Amino acid sequence: MGLELKNPVIAGSSGLTGTLDSIKKLEENGAAAVVLKSIFEEEILLDVTQHVKEAKKNPMIYSGLSETLDYIDLHIREDNLEKFLQLIRDAKKAVSIPVIGSINCISNEDWTHFTRKMEEAGADALELNLFLNTADFKDKSFEKAYFRIIEKVLAVVKIPVAIKVSKYFTRMGLSLKALSETGVAGMVMFNRFYTPDIDIEKMALTSANMFSTREEQYETIRWIAIMSGRVNCDLAASTGIHTGDEVIKMLLAGASAVQVASTLYKNGPDQISRMLQGLNNWMTDKNFESLDQFRGTVAKAYGDDPAAFERMQFMKHFSEIR
Numbered sequence: 001m002g003l004e005l006k007n008p009v010i011a012g013s014s015g016l017t018g019t020l021d022s023i024k025k026l027e028e029n030g031a032a033a034v035v036l037k038s039i040f041e042e043e044i045l046l047d048v049t050q051h052v053k054e055a056k057k058n059p060m061i062y063s064g065l066s067e068t069l070d071y072i073d074l075h076i077r078e079d080n081l082e083k084f085l086q087l088i089r090d091a092k093k094a095v096s097i098p099v100i101g102s103i104n105c106i107s108n109e110d111w112t113h114f115t116r117k118m119e120e121a122g123a124d125a126l127e128l129n130l131f132l133n134t135a136d137f138k139d140k141s142f143e144k145a146y147f148r149i150i151e152k153v154l155a156v157v158k159i160p161v162a163i164k165v166s167k168y169f170t171r172m173g174l175s176l177k178a179l180s181e182t183g184v185a186g187m188v189m190f191n192r193f194y195t196p197d198i199d200i201e202k203m204a205l206t207s208a209n210m211f212s213t214r215e216e217q218y219e220t221i222r223w224i225a226i227m228s229g230r231v232n233c234d235l236a237a238s239t240g241i242h243t244g245d246e247v248i249k250m251l252l253a254g255a256s257a258v259q260v261a262s263t264l265y266k267n268g269p270d271q272i273s274r275m276l277q278g279l280n281n282w283m284t285d286k287n288f289e290s291l292d293q294f295r296g297t298v299a300k301a302y303g304d305d306p307a308a309f310e311r312m313q314f315m316k317h318f319s320e321i322r
Helices: 020-028 040-053 066-094 110-121 140-155 172-180 214-227 246-255 261-268 272-286 298-302 305-318
Strands: 007-010 033-035 099-105 125-130 160-164 186-189 197-198 204-207 234-238 255-262
Touching: 007 272, 020 066, 040 066, 040 099, 040 214, 066 099, 066 110, 099 110, 110 125, 110 140, 125 140, 140 160, 140 172, 160 172, 160 234, 160 261, 172 186, 172 214, 186 214, 214 234, 214 246, 214 298, 246 255, 246 272, 246 298, 261 272, 298 305
Parallel strands: 007 033, 007 255, 033 099, 099 125, 125 160, 160 186, 186 234, 234 255
Antiparallel strands: 197 204
């Protein structure tokens, strides 16, 4: 994305990147950059709706004039976002690593102009966590929404913009390639949605594990490797990256960087330094002096026809199962 990173491990957006003290600890333990805890599109829009609803109850505040609503709307939005902007300003003064602003968004509504304020506050880049869920039966233009959001944001800011995408597309490869050609500087694969479980005693839905597991790395490896060299932007790997081994795998698959979060909750911020030590030890054993010497080398196995390669691997390995 044009950012200068001291290593490939980025602290992904989470509660751990939502306070200045935590951001400092992440830098101390080796994080190359931090993606701030996302501000949700709904946090702004729904807060405004509630305040306007309350204002309408008071004739001293609400006169029925559109100017009143406009003032209330703007004031609340500005106040709600100020805390996020202040965190950007404070972080930029306190740490030397890149600070990336983050918005978790589901539409191209009028939140997009706030991205300019993040840039003005000092954010080095912006990550759009495009949280479009295929369980939404109302949105019949699912894929098009991605492009509308990106277009509106790129028209507002000059800093690099990355998109964090889901693994739910009709044609994953073609969709990711098309998204990379919109002008975004990076693509993060993948975000994680709410995962349900069922309590059979209460016969009710409940939440499954909120944190990722190492078993979730494989789909990320697959698509980083497939898309490496086929997109017009940098790729960052996310989900299932818990140790130095996974960092190495993602780099071999073609990732420019990795984002970690769950492993930091489980093992503490010093897990980053352990991951980096694992990477350094492996590079020493393999006589590598830089990441570029091995980044993306495994992705070459996919060749010019990834679908044919995967078909052949399927036939080869499953035919051996008895």
